[in-house]
Amino acid sequence: MAETGTGGAAISAVKVSVIGGGVAGLAAACTLVENGVAVVLHEAAKAAGGRCRSYFDPQLGCRIDNGNHLLLSGNHAAMGFLRRVGSLESLTGPAAPVFPFVDVGSGAHWALRINAGRLPWWVFSQARRVPGTQAADYLVLLKLRKAGLDDLVAPLVGGAGRLYKNLLEPLAIAALNTMPDAASAAPLAAVIAETIERGGKQSIPRFPKVGLSESFIDPAIAWLQARGAEVRLGSRVSDIVPVEKTVLAVPPAVAAELLPGLVVPDEYEAIFNLHFKCRVEPGEAGFWGLVGGIAEWAFAKGDILSVTVSAANRYAEMSNEELVARVWGDLTVAFGLPAAIPEHRVVREKRATFAATPAMLRRRPGTVTAQKNVVLAGDWTDTGLPATIEGAIRSGNAAAEALLRTMR
Ligand SMILES: Cc1cc2nc3c(=O)[nH]c(=O)nc-3n(C[C@H](O)[C@H](O)[C@H](O)COP(=O)(O)OP(=O)(O)OC[C@H]3O[C@@H](n4cnc5c(N)ncnc54)[C@H](O)[C@@H]3O)c2cc1C
Numbered sequence: 001m002a003e004t005g006t007g008g009a010a011i012s013a014v015k016v017s018v019i020g021g022g023v024a025g026l027a028a029a030c031t032l033v034e035n036g037v038a039v040v041l042h043e044a045a046k047a048a049g050g051r052c053r054s055y056f057d058p059q060l061g062c063r064i065d066n067g068n069h070l071l072l073s074g075n076h077a078a079m080g081f082l083r084r085v086g087s088l089e090s091l092t093g094p095a096a097p098v099f100p101f102v103d104v105g106s107g108a109h110w111a112l113r114i115n116a117g118r119l120p121w122w123v124f125s126q127a128r129r130v131p132g133t134q135a136a137d138y139l140v141l142l143k144l145r146k147a148g149l150d151d152l153v154a155p156l157v158g159g160a161g162r163l164y165k166n167l168l169e170p171l172a173i174a175a176l177n178t179m180p181d182a183a184s185a186a187p188l189a190a191v192i193a194e195t196i197e198r199g200g201k202q203s204i205p206r207f208p209k210v211g212l213s214e215s216f217i218d219p220a221i222a223w224l225q226a227r228g229a230e231v232r233l234g235s236r237v238s239d240i241v242p243v244e245k246t247v248l249a250v251p252p253a254v255a256a257e258l259l260p261g262l263v264v265p266d267e268y269e270a271i272f273n274l275h276f277k278c279r280v281e282p283g284e285a286g287f288w289g290l291v292g293g294i295a296e297w298a299f300a301k302g303d304i305l306s307v308t309v310s311a312a313n314r315y316a317e318m319s320n321e322e323l324v325a326r327v328w329g330d331l332t333v334a335f336g337l338p339a340a341i342p343e344h345r346v347v348r349e350k351r352a353t354f355a356a357t358p359a360m361l362r363r364r365p366g367t368v369t370a371q372k373n374v375v376l377a378g379d380w381t382d383t384g385l386p387a388t389i390e391g392a393i394r395s396g397n398a399a400a401e402a403l404l405r406t407m408r
Contacts, residue, residue, distance in 0.1 A: 018247040019237045022050025024377040025249030026220040027396030039229040044236035054211030065212045067273040068299045068308045074195040074202025075390040087219035092209040094285040097200035104293035104330035114200040130166045137163045144189040150358045153180035174296045176356040177269045183356045187386040247399045249377040265354035265363045270312040277343040278305040293330035320346045353387035367402045375399040
């Protein structure tokens, strides 16, 4: 399937190095291979996946993800990637756009139920919207449409009372991984425009049935290898060869080392995941938004109840012991669990994402670089989206397309 460029040289004669085996690098590699390009993928770690990976945890005696990852059906690049590598069916989630929530202060449960079409009639139904809110409250979402880079989430939509506290604030923290008084509203607006605003069909929650690696990483590597790509694990690249066509899909600090002078986001936010050995009935969605406590999400995955604390720099000084005690206290209220804390594991991803502040967003570089043969990919490049799988995969596809244009 070699394609021929305008200069007459077969594309397959060109070897491209993809540096970094996270989802951005894997997406770039797949797009290149699909276009007949020979690819060598270098991943520094022993296993690929980067910030989106699964591994065996000896303490819990089972495989866990580094952190819960929630996608939406409207994440078209992510769904396209999974379809390409044959693992779309490895995702699960509710059949409908339903988002169950629990208030860990009162134990009250409710669910947001978005209707399928574009016309948002769900806001007119008490049974579908946040309890205690009125349809008119949701007009605040229109403000997001005009959000510029410098508009911060809290000043823009923070006046929305219960709607803010019980939906917009946790949504912003989860989507941006940055506290709303510091986070730019622009990437949040981009997420909402592509999903909730386009209706329920684009807003169905999706997450891996088994694990992140089983959905996103292992099938992609198998797909690449089956098509002749070389995947080198444990291969840390410390220099870029200027004449070689390269996709640089490493974290921002590494990219800046390999390409001196490159401006990249350099402030980060942590995400903590607490995995408890505890079986909770998954309910209709398999996960819950948590409000009024430390954590934003809880996922029921077989014998594991897994909880995510986003924008976690604010808890950096808190010991694991205190974190576990406080989160477990919230879970006992939410799910009626016993007070005794079960076996657990705390995973602190200190550089989970760049901080989505206006200053950091301005430091996101585009795909092409000053070096003609080197293009960039990663959730931290200028995708317009927050640091997410969707953004990372789009950036990988865009990087591959940019290199392909130079070869045709
Ligand atoms: C705990 C947590 C929860 C998250 N939750 C969500 C969520 O709910 N939804 C969502 O969409 N996103 C979520 N994200 C974000 C998502 O994981 C990232 O956006 C995505 O994985 C980034 O992929 P990437 O390929 O851009 O970067 P990375 O995953 O960082 O990949 C970079 C790769 O480069 C490798 N590398 C580094 N240096 C070198 C070198 N010198 N040579 C070779 N290789 C090198 C690294 O080992 C790594 O594998 C979450 C992230 C975390 C950490």
